[in-house]
Amino acid sequence: MKYLLGYEIGSTTIKVALIHSEDNLVVDVVQYPEHDSTILSKHSGWAEQHPESWWQDLCTATRSLLAINNLNPREIAGIGIAYQMHGLVLVDENKKVLRPSIIWSDSRAVTIGKKAFKDLGEKECLENFLNSPGNFTASKLRWVKDNEPEIYDRIDKIMLPGDYIAMKFTGEVQTTISGLSEAILWDFKRKKIAHQVMDYYEISEDLIPEIVPTFSLQGTVTAEAAEMSGLVTGIPVTYRAGDQPNNALSLNVLNPGEIAATSAESGVVYGIVDRPKYDVRSRVNSFAHINYEDNYDRIGVLLCLNGAGTQYGWMKSQIALSGRHYEDMERMASTVPIGSDELCVLPFGNGAERMLDEKSINSHIMNLEFSRHSRGHLYRAALEGVAFSFVYGMNLLKEMGLEVDILRVTSDNMFQSEIFSMTIATLLDCHIEVVDTTGVIGAARAAGVANGVYTSLEEALSHVKPSIIYEPRLNHSRCSQAYNLWLSHLDKALFDMPSYANxxxxxxxxxxxxxxxxxxxxxxxxxxxxxxxxxxxxxxxxxxxxxxxxxxxxxxxxxxxxxxxxxxxxxxxDSDKDWESFEGQFDLLHSDFFKKLKSDFPKLSVSEAKLCMLLKMKLSTKEIANQLNLSVRGVETRRYRLRKKLQINKELDLEEFLDRV
Structure with missing residues (x-):
């Protein structure tokens, strides 16, 4: 067997790469469809896709690759899968999809995640999960539970997009620790499933698939999958990972201090650390890297920009003349000076931005003058807008202690643009190494590790070398001036422009x-x-x-x-009526204190509830004695009995317990 297959399940297209395992060289890369895949958006902020369409497009791309290269599928030694992160796929006990996948750019669960972050405790979430539950997979599942209970009740297993594709190949329903971490269902402190999140969202652990290692024999191609894809039965699936950890792998970014970046549909910077790190405002996210399982000490810190490549693609399809390519847009943009003659573009038009505290400010074009600005100005301003967003985000990573000296990027996205790359390199005073590889090629190479085609991950990635290096060669003062103007418009959009809520x-x-x-x-x-x-x-x-x-x-x-x-x-x-009236007024001031107390401890008497109220008000024992017409000793006796009835641990103060109610 001489070949390895890699797949990348994106939200715009499916890619498949073929690697010749003996010399580790790329034979071919095919994608389908050539145009962007459909994203369903029934409401503002929603983004869904049919998982079945991913599989159908994958099969079409695979058959095309086999035909173009006249390849005998029996020569394929393994399959690796990379996939769009944070998506939610639901299947019933017959492995049938129950609803369209809620994908990464969908922002419907933002409010749910924010509430969970507050209720679970911000410190607890950051120290254990390295993230707020936010708009990630677990919060999306809770949205389904709340809004589509008839579907939720039929769920047998929840999966990420890569888990679904692996299931279609092998019939096995599985996931990985890395996948669970991106769903905010992995506890880094305890090194196990995040039961706190599951209990809070009332999600049964039975919905979690079997956990398998990232590099492992995860099943083999079934007869049904072989017939649909053009492959043969028995080919092992040996690797799966989210697109950003996988992109870092493809660039040989595996160890602390190394940083990868990409700017395709979304823009991402992904740096490796060897201990848990988090941002107290959760503007960046930390997940288990592809080699986390070795020693539980490789964590990827991820900065995501939803509106990066999607915005520039919109410019091409909506602004550029028919038949124009990105190379044509680059040539026109290069005739425009740094700063685009004060034309500014904010690229945040693809849902809530984590980097901006989950705000959806949309995209904006500022200072457009019809007599002054051309298409070239729009193209350069769009490129600079995304570049400035990267700089803004990487400054957050610097605050967390990550050094940005060398940025390693793939060759199939916006980093092909010299304007884009040089703007980032100049403002950050760093070098950008462009490696002639892509995520889908990395997935193919990774597939050869678990089945012994390569002796190690290092051997599999031995051909990863930079083909272009961008240095900080633009005029720094002009770049800084343009960046500061862009920052002023970002501040205005964040604090002055009306959001949906306003x-x-x-x-x-x-x-x-x-x-x-x-x-x-x-x-x-x-x-x-x-x-x-x-x-x-x-x-x-x-x-x-x-x-x-x-x-x-x-x-x-x-x-x-x-x-x-x-x-x-x-x-x-009417003491009962007066007390009920008082309870209602007290609940208004103290967040439904009595309602929660009665719900958790229905056997409490009215006198015990009154004592709880007085303790909640921080009254002293003497003051409580006066209020209840008791002696100080009588109050202490009632406190003791109340502790027993509430079953409070000896280490916890009664007042502290009541503060948590």
Whole structure:
């Protein structure tokens, strides 16, 4: 067997690479479809694709590759799979897909992830998962549970896109630690599945597939898969990884201090560290690298820009004249000075940007003058806009302690542009090494490690050498001036321009709801005030009645007067109703404290609930004794009994426990 196959499952196309294993050279790379694949977007911020279409396109690309190269599939020794990260694929017990995949650029779960980050505890999430649950796979699954319960109830297993493709090849439903980490379902501190996230989202561990090593025999091609793809049965699938860890592998970026980058549909910078690192604002993300399993000490810190290559592709399809290629756009852009004569483009038009605190500010073209700017200005401003985004993001990595001296990139994306690459190199004062390889070629080479075609990963990647090196040769002051202008427009978009939440129609709706709430609360306040006034009037009436008790009255007549007063007091007293009213007001101030308390501890008595309330208010034991008309010893006894009823650990203070309710 002389050949290895690599696949890359992207959101725009499927690529397949053929490697001759004996000399480690690339035979061919094919992609299908040639145009961008369809992304379904029923609502703003949504992005879905049918997993079945990935498989069909993969089979078409494979048959094309075999035919073009007149290749006998029996000579193929292994298959490696790279895939778009963070997607969610759901299958039932018959391995049938239940709904379109919610892919990486979909931002519907942002709110769910933010709430989980707060509820689980930001420090807990960052120290254990190195990330907020954010808009990642686990949060997308919770969205399905909340919004499509009839589909959720039929789920047998959840998968990432690469897991699905491997299943279509082999019939085996599996995943990897690296995959679980990108779903925010891996606990780096405990080195196991993140049960805290699963419990919080109420996700059963039964939905997680079998975990297999990244480099391993993960199954063999079935007869059904062979018939559809043109391959033969028995070819082993020996590698799978997300596209960004895999891209780093293809560039031989495996060890601490090494940094890879790409700018295809999205832009990514991916640096390797040997210990858990995280950003306290979660603007960058850390995941298990492809060699993490060796010693649990190789972690990739990932910076992602959703709107990079997608924006420049939009420029080509919507602005460039028909028949123009990227080379033509580069030539036109090169006639325009650095800074594009103050024309600025923000490239963030592809959903929420993690780097910008999950804000969706969309893409903007600023300072466009019809008498001054040409298509060439638009092209250069677009290239600079993406380059400036990279610089902005890599400065975040520098804050985390990663050095950016050498950036290693593949040759099949925006880094082919000298304008783009030189702008980044100049502003960061670094060298950019362009390696004549791609992610799909890396996947093919990686496929040869687990099945013994190569003795090591180092041997598999021995041909990875730079073909072009970009140095910081542009005018630094002009680049800095252009970058600072771009930064000022970014700040304006972040802080001044209306987001979706601040659109007029949304604000009107919010205002109407707030008005209704205020009106209702005013009614309640008026009612409470009236009750207090009536209570005062009543007390004065009682006082006058008591003053009117004459010593001349017989004991029997005095008893009658007192009995009438007692009856009157009882008619005005409804302690249960008053307590319920107080509970409601207290809950408003303390985030539904009593509701949570009753839900978690339904057997608490009213007196015990009152004690909890007074402790929540941080009253001293003496103050509580005065409120409850008890002795200090009586309060301490009740505290002791309350601890036992709440089953609180000895190490935890009662007040601290109640603060968490």
């Amino acid at each position: 659109r007029p129609e949304v604000l009107r709706s919010k205002n109407e709801a707030l008005k209704a709430t205020i009106t209702e609360k005013n009614k309640e306040l008026t009612a409470v005030s009236m009750q207090l006034y009536n209570k005062d009037e009543f007390l004065l009436e009682i006082k006058d009645s008591l003053k009117g008790l004459s010593a001349d009255l017989s004991v029997e007549d005095q008893k009658k007067v007192l009995q009438r007063l007692i009856a009157k007091i009882e008619s005005k007293t």
